[in-house]
Amino acid sequence: MSRIGVFVCHCGSNIGGVVDCPAVRDYAATLPNVVHAEDNKYTCSDPGQAKIRQAIEDYDLDRIVVAACSPRMHEPTWRALLSHTKVNPYMLEVANLREHDSWVHADNKEAATEKAKDLVKMAVAKVDHAIPLYTQQIPVNKKALIIGGGIAGMQAALDIADAGYKVTIVERKATLGGKMPMLDKTFPTMDCSACICTPKMSEVGNHPNITVKTLSEVTKVEGYVGNFEITIKEHAKYVDYDKCTGCGLCTTKCPSKKIPNEWNQGLDNRTAIHKVFEQAVPSKPVIDADHCLKLTRDKCGVCAKVCPTGAINYEDVDRETTETFGAVVLATGYELIKWEDLYPEYGGGAYPDVIDGLHFERIINASGPSEGRIVRPSDGKEPKSVVIVKCVGSRDPNKGKAYCSRACCMYGAKHAHQIIEHIPDCKVYVFYMDVRTPGKNYDEFYMQAKNDGACYLRGRVSKIYKEGDHYVVWGADTISGAKVEVNADMVILETAMVAAPGATETAMLFGVQTDKDDWIIEAHPKLRPVETASRGVYLAGVAQGPKDIPDTVAQAGAAASKVIGMFSHDSLESNPQISNVDIAKCSGCGTCVHICPYGAISLVEKHLRENSVKVTRDVAQVNPALCQGCGACTVACKPGALDLLGYSDKSIMEEVDALCQW
Amino acid sequence: MPVVDEKKTTEEEWEPRILAFACNWCTYAGADLAGLNRMKYPANIRLLRVPCSGRVNPQYVLEALQKGCDGVLVCGCHPGDCHYSTGNYYAKRRLMIFKRFLEYVGLEPERFNVKWISASEAGRFRDTVKEFTEGVRKVGPLKESFTLAPSAGDKLFGAHNESEAPASEEGGAA
Incomplete structure (x- = not known):
């Protein structure tokens, strides 16, 4: 027989002013297995809690019901209180007499009191079938994996590594840095992008706590928070980095x-053995196997002959390694949308001088092919009239993406400002839908670009075509209502950011969801912005949605602090309110395995003894570290073998029955 | 057989008795917010907290209707907002089929519904409760016209009964 104590709280006059608390107390005392009932002015106060503690001793209670405010408010308080008593913290029910009763039924005190009695009766019926639950300790492996070596990944890695923990960065490209070192200057301060990014790259490369794996990707993930077993595939570089000094002779x-140079957006060419760019980290070359004469046709072999350290290895192969990590940060970044297929009216990529923003960054970048002089890719001439088109692919659900890419208004203004700065007699026209410049010193920056002489026209561009050696841009100015036709020497399309290819596949390896545009979904858009639905997996940067560099760095720091917070414990407590398998009933059908959004259920072979016969069969097994306790599997279980501890079928049915008996 | 107190089923004294399953993360919090905003809604409703609308077994609904509730509401997060990513999608599929089944066996549509109410939608919670209560009041007390055999749920799912002789794992005490 259980021994239940019921504690009815007046909450000052919040509950007591509406509900007849002594009547509820007297009613509770008549319920089955209730051995003690009392009412308090403020149950959550220290004296109120002392009375619960005292009653547990005096009446030998083994479970309690608190009839007070919402369990979302004080359930943790009562659990903490019970953890210091002989009552298990999960042998507790809270009846919500305040938010769900006295506050909403103040106009009908009699009905409110009746409802209070029902709510207490339901709680008593449920707690009567509660069983003690215990948290398990999950050991934490204090090593973090960062996926993506852009500014987000690097910042998160540095923050975690500086706190004293080991970090591994997995980067798909041959260098760290991501997109940021491609840029010329960064708004609104106009810092040289390379000057602030490349020092971070070398800091990461030289940090004693950071291991960098370039040309690598994650291929397999097993395990759970604190104990992810992650397989990383390092693609062949054909250069032994232990021997290579990075002299560059090869x-x-x-x-x-x-070979078109990807780093410079194809504006110039590179060699087959190449370093991605001058300040690449690691500062060593890789061989592009698709274009190397030795690897494709078994000819040449010049690089091996000239290499002074014998670092070239044509026999190099992809290597897979498996390591254990405690936490993961997804910083998979973005690409620009492939506008060529979507916008044939802008030439569909056929016009060499109709380029996207990243092209322009390489043109104006001092380390780019034109060494910072603004020239047309087609003939190398200086443009005297430039059209900038914003929202290409963004805010265009018909052709591109419905979302705003957030950074384009600012880098559009930056490009306008830079062109006028470099070529004072150049006309700059900016076609826009809206100008969105929320951010510190952002609107001032935009106004500056306008004051510099950039002509902002509110409207979309309908067509771009070539006429002689210039381009004709048809657009609209919706403010004056006029059709606009501009002759331009160069057109810059400020295109939408889209999720990096493979981001969804990578996220899925960790059981993390992505939305319809492949951005990773955070655990809560406001209150848990850098966590994901999978415990121990965090996100940083554009992987979550378009953002600019300051926001990315801030978010990376936030993700790092979450990882550091987790690593400050030697073990984590698991939530004990999870699914539980009754192996006697489990038929091994595996329906639950597919229902679980966390991959927490697996089928395992068990040797059982049923009706005195030995049998070996598959049964479901719940991983307590992965299960989040949603209960979706319990309903799908045909034989009724799965049950949710803390919200068991039995306890919910008893609650329903209690309500029905009146 | 519905265990209904005869006294209260008389026309003038009858008040609808409504059970609502509310998911902990959205609707339960939305109801808390309604309290915080001191909104008023009929006192006929009793909320039963579940972690997720995906936890609601149709058996619970059946149990409530058979044992004497006049209406049952299941509420959870809006599609796409589930705290557990997908629980409300399962709830939607299961319970919408179940609703059609209940109507097929003769239950008035007003007596059972599934609603998505977020933690911020206190007003929507209030309106839903008002609307649902009025709907149930209109169709009157749930009488024996609902003719599924008593405790059909018990037989179908067995969860309410004591479990059978358990199997034991090899190598254990067995």
């Missing part, structure tokens, strides 16, 4: 020189 001698 790149000067390589005969395959006509």
